[in-house]
Amino acid sequence: MLRLAIQKSGRLSEDSLKLIRECGISFITSSLKLKTESTNFPLEILYLRDDDIPGYVADGVADIGIVGENVLVEEGKQELAIEPLGFSKCRLSLAVPKSAEYNSVDDLEGKNIATSYPNLLQSYLDERGVKANIHTISGSVEIAPSIGLADAICDIVSSGSTLISNGLREVERVFKSQAVLIAHKGLSEEKRAILDKLLFRIHAVQRAQRTKYILLNAPNDKVDEIVSLLPGMKSPTVLPLAEKGWSSVHSVVNEDDFWEIIERLRDAGAQGILVIPIEKMIS
Ligand SMILES: Nc1ncnc2c1ncn2[C@@H]1O[C@H](COP(=O)(O)OP(=O)(O)OP(=O)(O)O)[C@@H](O)[C@H]1O
Ligand SMILES: O=P(O)(O)OC[C@H]1O[C@H](OP(=O)(O)OP(=O)(O)O)[C@H](O)[C@@H]1O
Ligand SMILES: [Mg+2]
Structure with missing residues (x-):
C-alpha cells in the first residue's frame, strides 16, 4: 500500500482529490476522517496541513505527496519533486502599498518585508544584493503594510485581487509555482511499482487534458x-x-x-x- 499525503483543506485539496479520482482511484471522503483507503487501488490517503507534507515525505511517514513548489522549495526539499501537476498555478511576489514610490528592488534596502516564505525571499534579495528585514508571519500577510507591520510584503498571487483589495501593487515576481508530486527517496520495490502504476495513469489524464x-x-x-x-x-x-x-x-x-x-x-x-x-x- 502506497501512502499519499494531500492538503486537508485549502487551495490544493480539491484538485488533488480530482486528479486521484480521474486516475480511476475510488475512496470515500469525510471531513472528519484524516486517513482513507482506496477501495480499488493500493493507496492510502492522509489529509494534512500543506507545510507538513514535504517533511513527512522526506521522513518516509508518507511515501508520496502533493504540494505547492513554493512550499517545497521554501523548506529546501526540492529534490523530492518528481512531476509537475499543472494545477494551483500561482506566483510568489513582492508588493508595496499602491501609493508607495518604487522603481527597483534596490528601493527595498533597509525596509521591513512581511512574508510566510522567508527563505525564498532571502535568496531572491541575496542574489540582488539587497539587505532588508524579513518578518515571518504565517498568514493574512497582505494586511501587514496597512497595520504598520511592514513596508512591503512577499506573498502568493494568482488573480491579484487580494492585493488590490488591500491597496497593494505587485512589483516583483520572486518565484513561479504549481502543484507537484513528490516522493520519498528510499521507496521499496513494491511501493515503487505502485507509484509507477499511478504515474502511468496520471500521464494518461494529463495528456488527455492537453x-x-x-x-x-x-x-x-x-x-x-x-x-x-x-x-x-x-x-x-x-x-x-x-x-x-x-x-x-x-x-x-x-x-x-x-x-x-x-x-x-x-x-x-x-x-x-x-x-x-x-x-x-x-x-
Ligand atoms: N490564489 C491561489 N491560486 C492558486 N494557487 C494558490 C493560491 N494560493 C495558494 N496557492 C497554492 O496552494 C498552496 C496551498 O495554499 P493555501 O492557501 O491553501 O495554504 P495554507 O493556508 O498554508 O494551507 P494549510 O492550512 O494546509 O497550511 C500554496 O502553497 C500555493 O502553492
Ligand atoms: O491573487 P489572488 O487570486 O487574490 O490569490 C492570492 C491569495 O490566495 C491565497 O490565500 P487563500 O485565499 O488561499 O487564503 P489563506 O491566506 O487563508 O491561505 C494567498 O495567500 C493570497 O492571499
Ligand atoms: Mg500552510
Missing part, C-alpha cells in the same frame, strides 16, 4: 488536404458518410494549436466540426 478529439465532415476531394492538417495519434481516421461523396474525419489535436487548426480546417472546406474532451489518453 488534447481534444475532433470530428468533421468534408467532401471527398478535400479529404487529403484536411488530413494533412491533422496530426492524430497515428494518423486521422477517415470514414465514408451515408451521403455519397462525403467523408467523416476523426483526429486528436493539441489544445495549444487548437484554434489555428480549426481556422485552417474551415478554410480547407471542413464542415460540421465537433470538438470533444478526451477523458484518458494512452499512447
Whole structure:
C-alpha cells in the first residue's frame, strides 16, 4: 500500500482529490476522517496541513505527496519533486502599498518585508544584493503594510485581487509555482511499482487534458488536404458518410494549436466540426 499525503483543506485539496479520482482511484471522503483507503487501488490517503507534507515525505511517514513548489522549495526539499501537476498555478511576489514610490528592488534596502516564505525571499534579495528585514508571519500577510507591520510584503498571487483589495501593487515576481508530486527517496520495490502504476495513469489524464478529439465532415476531394492538417495519434481516421461523396474525419489535436487548426480546417472546406474532451489518453 502506497501512502499519499494531500492538503486537508485549502487551495490544493480539491484538485488533488480530482486528479486521484480521474486516475480511476475510488475512496470515500469525510471531513472528519484524516486517513482513507482506496477501495480499488493500493493507496492510502492522509489529509494534512500543506507545510507538513514535504517533511513527512522526506521522513518516509508518507511515501508520496502533493504540494505547492513554493512550499517545497521554501523548506529546501526540492529534490523530492518528481512531476509537475499543472494545477494551483500561482506566483510568489513582492508588493508595496499602491501609493508607495518604487522603481527597483534596490528601493527595498533597509525596509521591513512581511512574508510566510522567508527563505525564498532571502535568496531572491541575496542574489540582488539587497539587505532588508524579513518578518515571518504565517498568514493574512497582505494586511501587514496597512497595520504598520511592514513596508512591503512577499506573498502568493494568482488573480491579484487580494492585493488590490488591500491597496497593494505587485512589483516583483520572486518565484513561479504549481502543484507537484513528490516522493520519498528510499521507496521499496513494491511501493515503487505502485507509484509507477499511478504515474502511468496520471500521464494518461494529463495528456488527455492537453488534447481534444475532433470530428468533421468534408467532401471527398478535400479529404487529403484536411488530413494533412491533422496530426492524430497515428494518423486521422477517415470514414465514408451515408451521403455519397462525403467523408467523416476523426483526429486528436493539441489544445495549444487548437484554434489555428480549426481556422485552417474551415478554410480547407471542413464542415460540421465537433470538438470533444478526451477523458484518458494512452499512447
Ligand atoms: N490564489 C491561489 N491560486 C492558486 N494557487 C494558490 C493560491 N494560493 C495558494 N496557492 C497554492 O496552494 C498552496 C496551498 O495554499 P493555501 O492557501 O491553501 O495554504 P495554507 O493556508 O498554508 O494551507 P494549510 O492550512 O494546509 O497550511 C500554496 O502553497 C500555493 O502553492
Ligand atoms: O491573487 P489572488 O487570486 O487574490 O490569490 C492570492 C491569495 O490566495 C491565497 O490565500 P487563500 O485565499 O488561499 O487564503 P489563506 O491566506 O487563508 O491561505 C494567498 O495567500 C493570497 O492571499
Ligand atoms: Mg500552510
